Every structure is written in structure tokens, then in C-alpha cells.
Amino acid sequence: MPGSGRSGARRRTTLTAVALAALLPLSACGGSGDGGGNASGKVGGSLTFQTWNLRAGYQDYFTALIADFEKRYPGTEVKWVDQPAERYADKISADAAAGTLPDVVNVSPDLAAPLAKAGLALDLDKEPAAAKYAKEYLPGAWAGNRVPGLGGTYAFPWYLNTGPLFYNKALFTKAGLDPEKPPRTYDELFSYARTIAERTRGKVATLANVPTIEDFGRYGARLMNEKGDGFAFNDAKGVELLTQYVKLYRAGALDGQALTATPESSGQKFLTQAVAMNPGSALDLGNFKKSAPTLYRNIGITDQITSTGKANMYVMGLAVNSATRNKATAIAFAHFVTDARNQMSFAKRAAIFPSTQGSLDDPYFTRQDGSDTARVRVASAKSLKTAVNYTPVLFSDQMKTALGNEVARALQGKQSPQQALDAAVKACDQLLRQS
Known part of the structure; x- marks a missing residue:
């Protein structure tokens, strides 16, 4: 499912490598292609291709894509299955247990990691037929599917997403801030947030989210140790960020419901003009225009704030x-779906971004047409050239919960920021050892 900022891409899994490792004997019989196996290394035979909640919006695209592949490689047959977003990780786990994992599977890095640990995802770097394509992709995108401690790359990069920081110019003006000068640094963000809270007497918060793992990454905290076998976001930068959020919370600059907020609820807070800033993507602009025309007329757009420059x-x-059973065909198809031509075609339909080298230099991603949508698209494409996936591929849903719980305790004054992050790292490390 094409993502939209945080809400569209922060999809986590409870699938663990321990569970998958136990399934290896069941999976050894091969992929789910229904016959037509090809051990010769030539592209041919049948395979199954699974996507993640894409049929409803893009059926025509994938039908034509598969037809093009089968025409290019006579004798091939691709069966396309699409699974709903809900319980997608559970579906992958069940297929692994039954030995029916599709030949080519749509995954996010956190879903690829347990498959890789269990030996169920092909290491593309060790497979010459796949490794030769690495140079076609943005380095950050190819690296996004590496797993610490294993080495190797375990999925072809497909589509990318990122987005700007939206802000409400009317609320900035109400607080006496220049609506044409949004914050560019974290220091400015924290200062603006305190000002808005003070001048609106606590009626308007600036942010609706507590910091997540990617926020610690953007701030410059070290997320994992060099070996990739332990977390490290309790360093000085991590503590500094959480300390700032504690101050914002106490000042009313962080929404009072932030402790239990989801990306969706935070977006709703911004939509109803209860908070002044929120991350998003070009997809959100259409929603603003339709559902909140007053907000749309006052929308401000600025770059993501980072301390790393990425x-x-x-x-x-x-x-x-x-x-x-059809390794050569599966590799060829996965590359075909993710090559520059097909990624560009999909990007223009789905409002996402291609992961292939040079694609982001296409005029579609570099030329402005005066619209806010183009402005967001061009700015996002530029940032993606050097962007990184800050969320560690080993950061599971349980770890996300552990971090959130400790952050909440710090905001409530039940422990210091250092104590909170020390406890979060300890809990996440324990979960990592169990995986």
C-alpha cells in the first residue's frame, strides 16, 4: 500500500525470527509456484507474486505489468495475489509455516528481516543474477533491506516515500510568528512551539506526536551499536531530544493526548487545526482541500527538520x-517490477517515488507547475536522493511499544529522560536477543 508520510509506512510486524526459524523444515519444499519449475537458470515457468493491499487502486496497472513480463519472457506465467493491509504479517507467517510463501513477496524492511534470519529470503548480494542489478538503485534504498548481523540485501528496493512538514500559517500568525518563516532547525522548532503555547495560553499545541525511533535518528542519536546486535539511542543526543520533549509537554506545546496518539489521530488533530505542525506527504494535500478547505488555504510547507542533513x-x-522452484524467473520478475521504467509508471499513478538511479531527475520530479502538490513532490524527490531509512530493520512492533511506554513515563515525570531511554534500550535489547 503506497505510504503517506508516517501514517502510510509505519507498518510493523510481530513476526519473529524464532517463529520463522522453526518453520524452515516446512518451507524447504520450495516456493508456491504451481508447477513448471525451472532449475536450469533460464527464465521460464510459473510463479506467484504477492502485493500488500494494492489491488483496489491499481489492478489495471499490475494486470498490464504482468502481461508485459509474460510477453518479454515467453513460457512464463505469473499468478498475482493481493493481501489486505490488516494482519499482513500474520499472513506471511502462515504461508511460511505451510511452505506456501509466494515466490516474490511485497515486504517492508521490518518484514524482510525475520524472513532473512530464518533463511527464507534470498540474499541478493550473494546471488550473481540479482547482485548485478544493485547499481541500478539508490544506495540508500538498496541498503534499506540489509539486516545487521547477517550482511547481505534481502529485497529489491521498490517504491519510496517521504514528505515535508506541514504547518498552519493562521496559527503561526495568531501566535505572532511570521507565517513565511517556518522553523528550519530543532532549536527553532522548540522555540516556536513554546511561543505558540504561551501566546495562545495553551489552547494550541505545536506537535501531536511523542518522539519515535525515526525522530531519534533524525535528531542524530545513534540507533544501534556497530555490531548491530544492540540499540544505542540512549546516548547524549537521544537524551537531549527527549529532554526537549519533556519541556514541550510541560509547557503545553505538545498535545495533551500525544501519549496515546497514533499517526492517524495526529493527522486528525492537524486537520481540525488543534495543532500547528504535522508531518505528511503530497497525498495529504488532496485531503486537506476536500475535508478542511480553511486549513488548505492556510497550509504552509517546509522541509523535514533533521540534525543529520538527511x-x-x-x-x-x-x-x-x-x-x-523458479529462482531465475523470480529474480527476473522482481527486477522487472522494480526497474526504472516500471517504477516511474507506478510513481505517476500512486504518488510515491521510484528507488532507481536517475529516476528522481525526471522532469516530473524536478519541475514546478505552481501547485502545492508539485511543490511537495519536487521537494520530496530532492530529499530522497540522500535520504535514509532511520527505522532499524530489527525494530519490531514490540520494541516500538517498549520505547513509547518509557517515553510516556518520562513525559509524565515518573523518570528522567536518561532513565527512560536506558530502560527502553534494555527492553529492546532483550527482545532482540529473543528474536
Whole structure:
């Protein structure tokens, strides 16, 4: 499902490598292609391709894409299955248990990681037929599907997403701030937030989210140790960021419901003009225009704020089942779907961004036409050239919850920021050892 800022791409899994490792004997019989196996290394035979909640909006695109592949490689047959967003990780786990994992599977990095640990995702770097394509993709996108401690790359980069920071010019003006000068640094963000809270007497908060793992990454905290076997976001930068959020919370600059907020609820807060700033993407502009015309007329758009100079990217990929009966065909198809031509075509339909080298230099991503949508698209494409996926591929849903719980305790004054992050790192490390 094409993502939109945080809300569209922060999809996590409870799938663990321990569970998958136990399934390896069941999966050894190969992929789910229904016959037509090809052990010769030539492209041919049948395979199954699974996407993640894409049929409803893009059926015509994928039908034509598959027809093009089958025409290019006579004798191939691709069966397309699409799974709903809900419980997608559970579906992958069930397929792994039954030995019916599709030959080519749509995954995010956090879904690819447990498959890789269990030996169910093909290491593209060790497979010459796949490794030769690495240079076609943005380095940050190819690296997005690497797994610390294993080495290797376990999915072809597919589409990317990122987005700007939206702000409400009317609320800035109400607080006596220049609506044409949004914050560019974290220091400015924190200062603006305190000013808005003070001058609106606590009626308007600036942010609706507590910091997440990608926020710590953007701020410059070290997320994992060098070996990739432990977390490290309790360093000085991490503590500094959480300390600032504690101050914002106490000053009323952080929405009172932030402790239990979701990306969707935070977006709703911004939509109803209860908060002054929120991350998003070009997809949100249409929603603003339709659902909140007053907000749309006052929308401000600025770049993501980072201390690293690199924006956050969300990555979708296509993993190849390591036990597929049709390895050559599965690799060829995964590359075909993610090559520059097909990614560009999909990007223009789905309002996402291609992960292939040079694609972001296309006029579609570089030329302004005066619209806010183009402005966001051009700015996002520029940032993606150097963007990174800050969320560690090993950061599970349980770890996200552990971090959120400790952050909440710090905001409530029940422990210091250092104590909170020390506890979060300890809990996440324990979960990592269990995986």
C-alpha cells in the first residue's frame, strides 16, 4: 500500500525470527509456484507474486505489468495475489509455516528481516543474477533491506516515500510568528512551539506526536551499536531530544493526548487545526482541500527538520523466496517490477517515488507547475536522493511499544529522560536477543 508520510509506512510486524526459524523444515519444499519449475537458470515457468493491499487502486496497472513480463519472457506465467493491509504479517507467517510463501513477496524492511534470519529470503548480494542489478538503485534504498548481523540485501528496493512538514500559517500568525518563516532547525522548532503555547495560553499545541525511533535518528542519536546486535539511542543526543520533549509537554506545546496518539489521530488533530505542525506527504494535500478547505488555504510547507542533513525515507521492497522452484524467473520478475521504467509508471499513478538511479531527475520530479502538490513532490524527490531509512530493520512492533511506554513515563515525570531511554534500550535489547 503506497505510504503517506508516517501514517502510510509505519507498518510493523510481530513476526519473529524464532517463529520463522522453526518453520524452515516446512518451507524447504520450495516456493508456491504451481508447477513448471525451472532449475536450469533460464527464465521460464510459473510463479506467484504477492502485493500488500494494492489491488483496489491499481489492478489495471499490475494486470498490464504482468502481461508485459509474460510477453518479454515467453513460457512464463505469473499468478498475482493481493493481501489486505490488516494482519499482513500474520499472513506471511502462515504461508511460511505451510511452505506456501509466494515466490516474490511485497515486504517492508521490518518484514524482510525475520524472513532473512530464518533463511527464507534470498540474499541478493550473494546471488550473481540479482547482485548485478544493485547499481541500478539508490544506495540508500538498496541498503534499506540489509539486516545487521547477517550482511547481505534481502529485497529489491521498490517504491519510496517521504514528505515535508506541514504547518498552519493562521496559527503561526495568531501566535505572532511570521507565517513565511517556518522553523528550519530543532532549536527553532522548540522555540516556536513554546511561543505558540504561551501566546495562545495553551489552547494550541505545536506537535501531536511523542518522539519515535525515526525522530531519534533524525535528531542524530545513534540507533544501534556497530555490531548491530544492540540499540544505542540512549546516548547524549537521544537524551537531549527527549529532554526537549519533556519541556514541550510541560509547557503545553505538545498535545495533551500525544501519549496515546497514533499517526492517524495526529493527522486528525492537524486537520481540525488543534495543532500547528504535522508531518505528511503530497497525498495529504488532496485531503486537506476536500475535508478542511480553511486549513488548505492556510497550509504552509517546509522541509523535514533533521540534525543529520538527511531526511527519513520509507522503503517498500520485493523479496524473493529463497526456496522458490523458479529462482531465475523470480529474480527476473522482481527486477522487472522494480526497474526504472516500471517504477516511474507506478510513481505517476500512486504518488510515491521510484528507488532507481536517475529516476528522481525526471522532469516530473524536478519541475514546478505552481501547485502545492508539485511543490511537495519536487521537494520530496530532492530529499530522497540522500535520504535514509532511520527505522532499524530489527525494530519490531514490540520494541516500538517498549520505547513509547518509557517515553510516556518520562513525559509524565515518573523518570528522567536518561532513565527512560536506558530502560527502553534494555527492553529492546532483550527482545532482540529473543528474536
